[in-house]
Amino acid sequence: MNTAKRRTVIAGNWKMNFTPSEAKAFIEEIKPMVAGKDNCDIVFCAPFVSIAAAMEAAKGSNIKIGAENVHFEDHGAFTGEVSAKMLKEIGVEYVLVGHSERRQYFGETDETVNLRTKAALAAGMKVILCLGEVKEQRLSGITDEVVGMQTKLDLAGISVEDLKNVIIAYEPVWAIGTGLTATPEQAEETCAVIRRVVASLYGDDAAEAMTIQYGGSMNDKNAAELLAKTNVDGGLIGGASLVAEKFTAIVDAAQ
Ligand code: 13P
Secondary structure, three states: OOOOOOEEEEEEOOOOOOOOOHHHHHHHHHHHHHOOOOOOEEEEEEEEEHHHHHHHHHHOEEEEEOOOEEEEOOOOOOOOOHHHHHHHHOOOOOEEEEEEHHHOOOOOOHHHHHHHHHHHOOOOOEEEEEOOOOHHHHHOOOHHHHHHHHHHHHHHOOHHHHHHHHEEEEEEHHHHHOOOOHHHHHHHHHHHHHHHHHHHOOOHHHHHHHOOOEOOOOOOOHHHHHHHOOOEEEEEOHHHHHHHHHHHHHHHHOO
16 A cells, blocks of 8 residues: 555445445444544445435445446436436445456456446546456466456546546455455555556556555455555455444554
């Protein structure tokens, strides 16, 4: 984490957890626990139906609420999808794009990830763009190539100005929900690779200013070591974002 150059962002991804009333109760519980902890931005990405309740509960606090996905068209015949315009209108500031579960179970490709990213940016939201290699790719020694290609394809056509509103979350797929965490060295190495690719596309200043998070079984025990790395500027947290004490400990590790 290099706070001199970039903002640390600790974000929870609730995935398909927390009904509106559960989201409200959780935010009310954690709000006083993270109050005044301003060395990082704190975000929770909620299921669409729970966003409004979470935002209402977070009012006046240092907690921001995001969505977990967004469609790339403004409106139209796309059953089950939600547009950037809709999210923007209810005040959503952040949106996750390209999570590996979307890629794995819902046919998300780098092309659609790129389109969704552009739509969210055009609507004035910040994007947490998720990418990362699967286990076989790491074992074959092609992690750098995989994340490099994802970075290039997912950011295609995005201006250096819009890039300021993009956070990349490096999430090795083999570490998500498995209890297996990348070592701090692996997280550092791959986040640095992503930053180098961003530098090759946008220049050193833009790359140095970009927040790059690590995600994948980050928890209250391992967060400090991971966040201590120069190129790890925050975390995207699944399981541990559902437990107020654990998430607060991660926020503390980033202070
Ligand atoms: P876990 O923290 O549960 O491994 O999930 C990580 C993740 O997918 C965050 O987006």
